[in-house]
Amino acid sequence: MNFIPDNVSKYDNVYDVLKERGFIEQCTNEEEVRELLGKEKIKFYIGFDPTADCLHVGHFMQVIIMMYMQKYGHTPIVLIGGGTGMVGDPSGRSDMRQMMTPETVQENCNAFKKLFDKFLDFDEEWVYTGGDGRTFGKASANKEPDPGKAICLNNASWLMNLNYVEFIRDIGRHFSVNNMLRAECFKQRLEKGLSFLEFNYMLMQSYDFMVMARDIDCKMQFGGNDQWSNILGGVDLCRRELDKQVYGMTFSLLTTSEGIKMGKTQKGALWLEAGKTSPYEFYQYWRNVADPDVNKCLRMLTFLPMEEVEQLSSLKDQEINKAKEVLAFEVTKMVHGEEEAVKAQEAARAAFSGGGDLSNIPTTRMSASDFEGEGMGVVTLIKTLKLVPSNGEGFRTIEGGGLLINDEKVTNPKMMVTKELFKDGILIIKKGKKTFHKVEI
Incomplete structure (x- = not known):
């Protein structure tokens, strides 16, 4: 074992x-x-x-x-x-x-x-x-x-x-x-x-x-x-x-280079059970750690030999993302098994490269009636999906250019999301560089 x-x-x-x-x-x-x-x-x-x-x-x-x-x-x-x-x-x-x-x-x-x-x-x-x-x-x-x-x-x-x-x-x-x-x-x-x-x-x-x-x-x-x-x-x-x-x-407690406890997400704690934190969300958390934290996480949360840890940690600029992928895969494999780790990695790569299998990214199923007629306000939607904690944060995200729907930047915080925006019953929302969410009706 x-x-x-x-x-x-x-x-x-x-x-x-x-x-x-x-x-x-x-x-x-x-x-x-x-x-x-x-x-x-x-x-x-x-x-x-x-x-x-x-x-x-x-x-x-x-x-x-x-x-x-x-x-x-x-x-x-x-x-x-x-x-x-x-x-x-x-x-x-x-x-x-x-x-x-x-x-x-x-x-x-x-x-x-x-x-x-x-x-x-x-x-x-x-x-x-x-x-x-x-x-x-x-x-x-x-x-x-x-x-x-x-x-x-x-x-x-x-x-x-x-x-x-x-x-x-x-x-x-x-x-x-x-x-x-x-x-x-x-x-x-x-x-x-x-x-x-x-x-x-x-x-x-x-x-x-x-x-x-x-x-x-x-x-x-x-x-x-x-x-x-x-x-x-x-x-x-x-x-x-x-x-x-x-x-x-x-x-040592698991903290970031700034001394903040790791394992806290917008939704709360990072749980070790798929029903509370999905393998994809778990994978994404480690894929998105800050560059200065890569060495500590590889040392403490994986069983890679130290030579490999030091080699991965020494990567610079865009190359450090390879180390983050290894980190995310190894930790997810240990907690959720290799099959789920592979799915999470493929879903993350698909989401970031635009295309591929998006079936494993976080998904919320909603009623088609929510988007009939005038539809639902975009800020209300992202707050409902817990992508932002408040309406104010939703407005700030949009004003800062940090929200995309189906790869199109949202510029109007009062935009209404209607059924017509769904492609084959699916809407892909991207918040910032790292958060993806799929809505199905």
Whole structure:
């Protein structure tokens, strides 16, 4: 199942591979971690709170890191936050997360597991027995995971039955409020207001690490750079309560050269499921990244050998588009499969060259009656199709010469779109240089 070729790196130690690809940001003890990953095959975990029913590109970076670790013989623990998801992580947030019902959390957890199955090889016979509801109760598993296979846990199995007074006495006593308030994840929220509910999150995540270190010998926690404070809390708790040395490592967030998080589109997040973000839209996102971001995306989101990454990244001017095509194809192939990646690439080429197979570009089917008589205003149409967020933006797009219908530039923002403009029931809209949309009636 593993997508990673044997020639992905010249290194044998996964630490060196992750360093080479530019992932590693912070580490609790760099030398010890490198030595550990070189001489042992360890269990490590990354937590995923089920805040939606699908993974997005922000999660995908973490999945790729798990794939590297599995490739080099380590055991990924996918921790789905059925318990922590009931509270919500304040890290990287300017506002409080929406509260979800237990039913929604469980449905999202189930959906997450299905997506992880696409990327990781799991030992499906491995089962965690769960806790007894006591803070320091011991639980275990039915067996050791098969070597190199991933395992999946849900922290609801030990968090949901805890006695709060017992938990806060046993675990809360190890956490200094002064230190917590200095943590980035809390500091940026103090002005707008930080709820006590969210203040518990660091304790819960730290406790997760302690439980897995105690019960199944988990030795490392990985996470995005915004998780550093939470990871340090877990490392410290394991030392205090278990007298056990564990480690933490964080990774660069996927940002543009301007420091903006990647994976946000006009329609919202870039999802890993075709029903939420079509393969064509997914492909186009990576095909259209800025030139300075090509190297980072090729390094972090593909498994091309570094020599090829550097060669593609060094292309200049129009030639860099070849590198962007390779990037878009490789990432789309991994997420949606090779067949869909080929279709997306052919559709993109057809749209940009004017002709060819346009069947795979984003399409909206509308009623022919919408365009009878006087028809529909062009600004109303592009807003309905979510090509612009507002009427004002629609007018500005047209005034700037950025809208074409059937390859004809729209110059009148009050133009009416009628049935006569459709060719064989199809209308092709192009917004700017990169966005195509097909309307069928």
